[in-house]
Amino acid sequence: MTEPQHRTPEPMWHAWGTAEDAEPLPEHLRALLTDALGVPRRDTPPVPRERVRVRESALAEEAASALAEIVGTRHLHTDEHARLLHTGGKSTPDLLRRRAGEADEAPDAVVRPGTHEEVERVLRTCARERITVVAFGGGTSVVGGVNPDRSTSPVVVALDLARLDRLLDLDTESGTATLQAGLRGPEAERLLRERGFTLGHFPQSFEYATIGGFAATRSSGQASAGYGRFDDMVLDLRVATPRGTLQPGRAPASAAGPDLRQLFLGSEGAFGVVTEVTVRIHPVPEETRHEAWSFPDFATGAAALRTLARTGALPTVARLSDETETGLNLATAEVGEHAPSGGCLAVTTYEGTAEHVEARHAEASALLRAAGGTPLGPEAALSWDRGRFHAPYLRDALLDVNAFAETLETATTWSNLDRTYRAVLNALTDSLSRQGTSPLVMCHVSHVYPTGASLYFTVACARTEDPLAQWRQAKRAACEAIVSVGATITHHHAVGSDHRDWMHEEVGELGLDVLRAVKSVVDPEGVLNPGKLIPPRR
């Protein structure tokens, strides 16, 4: 099914990583789970693949022929293996269901178009045949963003963009590149680096996630302080819909009416399928400088990052762990042995020309010091850098040994940050403690803006008998806390099905009507990723 020359190795259907990535949890962490969180010591391996039953494909022969005629027979897949691998995203509930052998969600077919025009033809055909289409890039959604939904049609195809894997254009003078949507992070970087450039977009999902997915979900990478969010980087995008193609970008900036780019960025496959994105790129940095800092507490560290952002002196990476995460760093692979055990750890990275790194480091260091920071040298920052894509693999290992682990995130203004932090922390702690599974909740600031910042929470705890219900309750408590303090329901994980109920609070009923009206224009038959993004009318 796969075309290996194009692809990052294939992950397991029930895990973040590949079979080769699977590593048992280190013994000292396993002991910590038992001692600190009361996780009963038990192995909880996934149901073996051979015992997983996939129901028969509901794709009718006629529709299959029509699709095969567009993409070619060898790019239409109805075998179990292909369908299982497109069953949905990689939230902890997703993985728990799959580890239990549940495969009912699996799509009825996987179709792999090779060109924008083929994508458009597939969408027209599916609209005609009333077949649900789930655009599928890296499959790394943690909010149910690519899970098949059969509420509007009994037939679902996953539209896998893996064959759209080319760098179409590179404009060195303007510093822009046009990339096809199916390129995964490492492949896009490799193509750009061969020409001396980088995209500078490194979300934790980098190894699997795709250019199209970055656009469809308003992704934000770990170096967003320097390179911006993905939605900031986009000059143009090409979107295939059942009604035709949209390509709304004409210039770096324009006053030619509403910015339709920002209407399709974040549209999560519900308004069309992004097939190409023209993005800002950067020369591969001449120099990279890492420096860790220690702050006496989270609030002091946050105020220091605020000063950097407001002064216009942000490093390329600026990240601050709370006291709990800083303490835990000692025990995890994320920062490792170089982390300080007290206070709060901040990680900074500076990239650019030698002169720029020197100038920015001098300005930022003076501000951080004045704001109460103590420089720790490069080691802890380098450790973080080495381990920065590791956390989801660690989750696989945790799920193997009876623990529960999940993340969630939000963003708000600086003046509301502490209130939001406490509200979410308390909501998660209270909800899980009331269920008899007192959690460990840690948090970091990973994306910093002049007017506010993101907060990223990681939760670990023992499981109840029904871990899906357990988390549903805790997640709902966290979402209610986020909304009640006026923060956003998601900073970079997107809406999917999991945050859909909170979209009323984000944009109001009239805002939802606007989204519904846009959808009805580009997708009148309602075949594009139903059940995501836009909640039903109240």
Added chain:
Amino acid sequence: MTEPQHRTPEPMWHAWGTAEDAEPLPEHLRALLTDALGVPRRDTPPVPRERVRVRESALAEEAASALAEIVGTRHLHTDEHARLLHTGGKSTPDLLRRRAGEADEAPDAVVRPGTHEEVERVLRTCARERITVVAFGGGTSVVGGVNPDRSTSPVVVALDLARLDRLLDLDTESGTATLQAGLRGPEAERLLRERGFTLGHFPQSFEYATIGGFAATRSSGQASAGYGRFDDMVLDLRVATPRGTLQPGRAPASAAGPDLRQLFLGSEGAFGVVTEVTVRIHPVPEETRHEAWSFPDFATGAAALRTLARTGALPTVARLSDETETGLNLATAEVGEHAPSGGCLAVTTYEGTAEHVEARHAEASALLRAAGGTPLGPEAALSWDRGRFHAPYLRDALLDVNAFAETLETATTWSNLDRTYRAVLNALTDSLSRQGTSPLVMCHVSHVYPTGASLYFTVACARTEDPLAQWRQAKRAACEAIVSVGATITHHHAVGSDHRDWMHEEVGELGLDVLRAVKSVVDPEGVLNPGKLIPPRR
């Protein structure tokens, strides 16, 4: 009619400035018009106000009562004076028509609501009565953005936002302020500066234009290199529509679906009326440093600005005149006697803390020097700074002495900048020369991005017998040139009625259908600023 304690002095209905601002064109410039452009020496004063006839208001008594009941009798105006002052914007064609005594466009009434709720009630009433509503801020549109259009209804009211003139909230920790839409630039700045902050938004229309207008048109100020475009500054906005209120901003950044802020920014009164905007603000700079530079030619200067933008080392203001504009600076008030006569002049300004100004100046100066620039000291930059709102007043004086003068602008990527520059320059020159009025066309880069820049053209020439037809032809040639090279039809002047025909090229027919669908949700009766932004179906 006006509430003078709130307002910048009232401009004349047929001019940019007030009666007090009117100054005759300096004799040396008048001589230049005759010598260089063949402008016949003749005074062309406007038709005196007392000879201008305004037709009777078509607002029915019942509708007038309903509106008066909402806003209070004293805030509903049907007198000639109020109506004339809301006849439309300030493009040169607008002014030429008014100078000739044409007042047919004048709205039937001016209504001045005092609260968001009153705005919403006015919109509901107008929707019910099928009365066209033109939201009116500073009235500075130069693209026909606020000109009454009677194609869908014989009755038009101007909804003047002048009474929405308060600073509603200032969050010093987050660096944000919530401003009402009717605040003009200087009033907003005064309110913020009293608290130690600045918005940093200084378009040439600053003295008259309003917060709501900045939002509705995606305005960009002269200090955009440092403070960003207005659409970059917006965290939230409150929009009244006939269907209710929208308020889509929840955080500095979010992945909660499409960014609806960017759908209402640039909606030009066609999707609703912006009544409040929450924007990023900045501490009043500790220090401001001005420095002029000279470059051997426009392309070298542009490449230097490109380097600054790509390195992340932009000053607060970065502006570059082409050879013609640099030469003319000698003769105009814009830069004055300190301008160099050869090459191309660049103006830079650095603002911020003393340390930030020092650091940024050091980094940028080294880059500018390496890119072929010669520093000229502060004088020419200070001259530009002093005269930076002056050009539209100079146009009033030019129109008084038989000359034609107008501006237009675009933006594109760096690699397309020279091609765009030449295409527009040639189109304007050819079109006007073919009409027997060889023009002077000058240009500057006023807004700089990592991936591209804006180009702002100023045209002066003699008039034909029908200067409106003369400019229509030249403007069309320029727009065709812009579109043919793939640049955007407008970087910061917006669409209005003048650029509406080119929106097909910007977003395509499907993009226009998306805009139409949004409009049909928020304005089902089609009463909001018809004839602007969205062209009729082809």
